[in-house]
Each structure stands twice: as C-alpha cells, then as structure tokens.
Amino acid sequence: MQKKSCSTLHPQSMCPAFGGLRVLTRIDGVQVCLAADQGCLYGLTFVSHFYAARKSIISPELMNVQISGGTMIDDLRRTIEEIARDPVVRFIPVVSTCVAETAGIAEELLPRKAGNAEVLLVRLPAFQIRTHPEAKDVAVATLLKRFGNFAAPKKAKSLVVLGEIFPVDAMTIGSVLQKIGVESVIVLPGSSLEDYIEAAEAEACAVLHPFYEKTVSLLEEHGVKIVKGNPIGANATAQWIGRIGEALALDPSTVQAVAEEEARKSREVLNQFKHLKGKVIVAGYEGNELPVVRLLLEAGLEVPYASTSISRMALGEEDHKVLSMLGTEIRYRKYLEEDMQAVEEYHPDLVIGTTSLDSFAKERGIPAIYYTNNISARPLFFAAGAATVLGMISGLLGKKEVFMKMKEYFA
C-alpha cells in the first residue's frame, strides 16, 4: 500500500496513562494519587471509572498557580497523608503524567510509606510512553522493581502468566498448566500486591503480549526464564505448551500428550470453519492484534492489512514473520488515516477496528466491529477461544448485504 501524506491526522489513541491506571486501580487496597493538571484528571477519572476498576482517583488541586508556584511537592505530600488516613488503603501509587513539572517529580521527595500504605511513584508521561499498552508494561515493571522478592530462591515448576486476559481464558490456561504439571501460577497484572512480591520467585514467565518489554528484561535480569508466544490457533498452542514444559523441566511425555490433545481440539474447531471465506482488516490499538490475525489466517481467511498502535517489538517478531510470509501488510504505530486508506484499497468484507475506523467502514456498507469490545472481551485461547472468535466472524461475514441495505437506506 502506498503511504499517502495526510494533512489532517486524527488523535490516534487514548491517553497512555490510562493503561497504567488500569493496572494500578485493580490492585486491592489501592488509592491512586494523580499528579497531573485538572484537564488530565477529568479525563483519566472518567476512563478509569468506566474501563478500569470503577474507582475514583484522588489528586491535589494542581492548577498553574500550584505547579509553577513551588508548592506542588507539599501539596502532593499532604494529599498522600490524607489518603493514608483511611486504614483500608494499603497502597498509594503516585502517578505523574505529561505536565513537565509533574513528570520530573523527584522520588526522594515523596515518602515510601504513609500510614498502612506503601507509596510508589509511577511515571506515565505520554511524551515518553506512546500508547496505553506500553504504559501497562511500565506500571507492571515499576511494581515488580519495588515489591518483587527477587532475593528469594526460585520456586520449582512455578510460572508467571503476563498479560491482561479474559477471565475464561485464565481458567482454561490454569487447567492446561495443571495438566502438564505446573505447580503454581501467578497472573500479572495482578489484583494484589502479593502477586508482585511472589512473581519474582517464579522460575519462568509466559509473556502473552509483545509489549511487556521492560517487565521481561527486568525478569530476565533476575534469572526468570521467558516463554514467548500464546495458545492461539492450533500450531501455536502446541508450541506454547511445549515451551512451558521445557522452561520448567516438566515431564516431556505428559507435556507432549497435552500439547497434541489441545492442538487437535483447536484443529477440529478450525476445520468446522473451513467454509469461511472473506477479506478481513484488523486494526486495533491494544498491541495484541497480530496473534488474532494469525488465527484468522490459520482458519483460511484473507487478512491483507493489520495495524497496531505499538512499535515493532522483539517479542512479537515470530508473529511478524509468519504474517508477512502469508501476505499481511503490517503497520506499527499506525495512524487512523493509514487504516482508512487500507479500507479504500483492499475493499474488505469485514473490519475489526477502532471506533473511528468502524464508522468509516460502515459508511461504505462494510460490516465493522470495535476490536476492544469484541476481541478483548471474549475468550481467545485454545479451542474454546478459536470457536468463539471464528463463530462471531462467521456471523458478521454473512451480514454484508444487511450493511449495504443500511447504507442504501440512509443514502
């Protein structure tokens, strides 16, 4: 696809700090103290309430007068003390954002503890962290650095599963891991500070999403083995189970038997959808789009174009190679305009995209759904995940005429 120059680039993603707040607000006993100006506070409180843990954010009043008047650190310390008066609060992340003065807060000027609560500065400025998936990585790495019990000996056959996943997927992963002999599993981002303490004692970490670069390098530095990939589609499922078995030195025959069984179940699902034909464009901003594309390609669909908000990362390199080999054009750090151009150029039968791209596609009579609400809110792993995602896509591909009629009606 030829890259067109565009004079009116639209906003491409939500505020990156939101990704970090999703990780932080889900921890039990947390109360976030936001160091940002009032505009950021307004937007971030709103999205955190609706898309994170339905918790409010507390912030000192930081208008120009406080930010430039030299009282900001005192205001922050006073706010932290006020939050800590609540004995239920165990953890106060102080989140600093884009405003230069708050981004540059010196950690030494903040307490490490207040009342019953641990206090931790988490820096999430958008000028440094470009997207909300990458901010999740920064938040997890910051938490592990401070709380991870890396000095403890590693627990044999213990695994960290890294990446936000749908609850049903967590259950399926748990049961497969149990079958191959994994004795303890911690899922990060976790809902308790103990998860971060204990994660450092794990022998290996299975990284499900490619953007956890900082977390992975921290774990590797401390001798935790890294398992790449994810159980999406038949081939990758068998490979993923095998890699975990190898990393944790589990019984090879048990691991192979489970890997073959899970791959067979996924293959059966893929065969059920063999009749599917169509051209799909996948364009999200969650950073986990490429394995979804791999599943669609494995099911026999055509995916001429896929895009994501994150940059090309070493952890996603395997998917990059497979997709490129199978003819998918991949755009990293994409612009909405590039996605729109792909719709014009490839005439897809279905778009799984961002809300703005979906409107653009629907205006042209093309079925379109929002990636985040439809893919991230469904199981995706193993045979059950493949069945759910392909079932939904099958239904949508059959709706092309309805969308065309709708377009004609409004015209």
Ligand code: SF4
């Ligand atoms: S200024 Fe920065 S922190 Fe504030 S809303 Fe915008 S991107 Fe987010």
